[in-house]
Amino acid sequence: MYWPVGETAQFVRQYMLLAGTPPGNYRVYASIFDVSTLQPARVLAPAMAGNKGRFEIATLTVARPAAPPDVTGESGxxxxxxxxxxxxxxxxxxxxxxxxxxxxxxxxxxxxxxxxxxxxxxxxxxxxxxxxxxxxxxxxxxxxxxxxxxxxxxxxxxxxxxxxxxxxxxxxxxxxxxxxxxxxxxxxxxELPERRYEPTATANQTALQFGTDVELAGFTLQPAQPAAGSQLQLQLEWRALKTPPAELAVFVHVVAPDGTIIAQHDAVPANWARPTTGWLPGEYVSDTHALQLPASASGSYQVLVGLVDRATEQRLPVTGGTADAERALLTTITIQP
The missing domain is CATH 2.60.40.1930 (Macroglobulin (MG2) domain)
Structure with missing residues (x-):
């Protein structure tokens, strides 16, 4: 379902505090996310900048209970x-x-x-x-x-x-x-993932470095000549130089000449199955992203990729052929009308 422009909606939930919750002041946050990627929507309100995809809705004060809770039947x-x-x-x-x-x-x-x-x-x-x-x-x-x-x-x-x-x-x-x-x-x-220390063959080899810990070794983009309204499939081949200390997410942008992003996909690598904090030095990780092109798209567009720290929302700097300081240019495509 889609919300018509200007329409409001009410979301009501009731939550029970767990027995034994310590007293104090707690901030209550909410976020809106894409159900297909689990990626939270960015908060645009200036007063909430830097809140990592969430917005504060209340402050909750938990008081000391009059008597200790009865934990009979408590799990664990x-x-x-x-x-x-x-x-x-x-x-x-x-x-x-x-x-x-x-x-x-x-x-x-x-x-x-x-x-x-x-x-x-x-x-x-x-x-x-x-x-x-x-x-x-x-x-x-x-x-x-x-x-x-x-x-x-x-x-x-x-x-x-x-x-x-x-x-x-x-x-x-x-x-x-x-x-x-x-x-x-x-x-x-x-349970250990299947680890690879040899790259999977890709159509394009690269040597793009993101921060100090991750390298993009290659990519394959299909189809080579996409049509408006079709879906692009991008396979990325990542290599860990070191184990990243922070969990990183991949973002892929298809960008028009005026800088408008017409298609985007954000996710933890390998469809959320391989957090970067679990990569070992020298390991290769294959990572696929699907990008839906709008029916109105036509002409030349750039395909850009980057990595972002999920906790701080800071993008990693790119070296080795960048479109800007935080995104690497993979290729330019021509979308057929």
Whole structure:
């Protein structure tokens, strides 16, 4: 369905806060995205520039509850609470998935209970056995344990980026604090992608470098003489010089002589299946993009490609034959009316 120009629409949803959500002020954001590419629409309002494809709609103040929540029946409850520091017990472990691939970002939730006042902020470490994944944080980041009261039950949530070189197999989660540690019954199964260290044959070889970590080794564009209203198929052959520290998205533009973008496709490489944070040095990754040409198009157009940091929306600089500082010119096509 399409919204007629000038028409308004109302979107109403009701959300329940999870038991144990720490008190504090939370910003509520929304975004609009393309269902075919999952790419968020860019926010044009100047006051919201730099909000990474989202716009703020409210500030929510969460208050301390009158009594600790009843967590009976909560998902991820341990067979029995685990004491990790004096007065600090781990009640539940709630990961957002049981299998993943290298480079993916996932969320891990822990449910805590205090038995006594915690005089100092207690650090915890979370790790994945048999891998390089390990980090130190607080039980509830932003709400220090020194503010907890005896009997409190609080939930911590942590974003985890899986290393590119993480080995395949089932790995156990571990949580530790002040010398005490527990190996949790939950495991994360790592499934490795098929990795290639030789390029796939493409019609055009290139040596375009994006930032310091990624090179475009070649591309194939079909058909060579597209008609107005048809679809272009662009195959890109990426090569990792190093593992990119940030997750990057590819954007492809078909641009008219006056600079107007008549067709565009944005996506994480390989149809969202190969995040760049999971690439290993020397690896090649094939990446296909479909671009729908408008029926009114006719004449000469440039095909440009670039990479953008998904977290900051900063485009990577291009070297080796650019159309501008942030986009590389692949070819010029003539669209038949």
């Amino acid at each position: 409850l341990l067979p029995s609470p685990a004491t990790l520091a004096a007065g600090l017990k781990l009640l539940a472990f709630v990961p957002d998935r049981s299998s993943a691939m290298p480079g993916e970002q996932m969320a891990v939730g822990l449910l805590w209970k205090s038995d006594q006042p915690l005089a100092a902020d207690v650090p915890i470490s979370i790790s994945l056995a048999g891998t390089e994944l390990a980090f130190t944080t607080q039980p509830t980041p932003g709400f220090p344990t020194s503010a907890w009261l005896p009997g409190d039950v609080w939930r911590g949530r942590y974003l985890v980026r899986l290393p590119a070189n993480i080995p395949a197999g089932a790995h156990a989660w571990q949580v530790a604090s002040n010398g005490a540690a527990i190996t949790l019954p939950d495991t994360l199964r790592i």
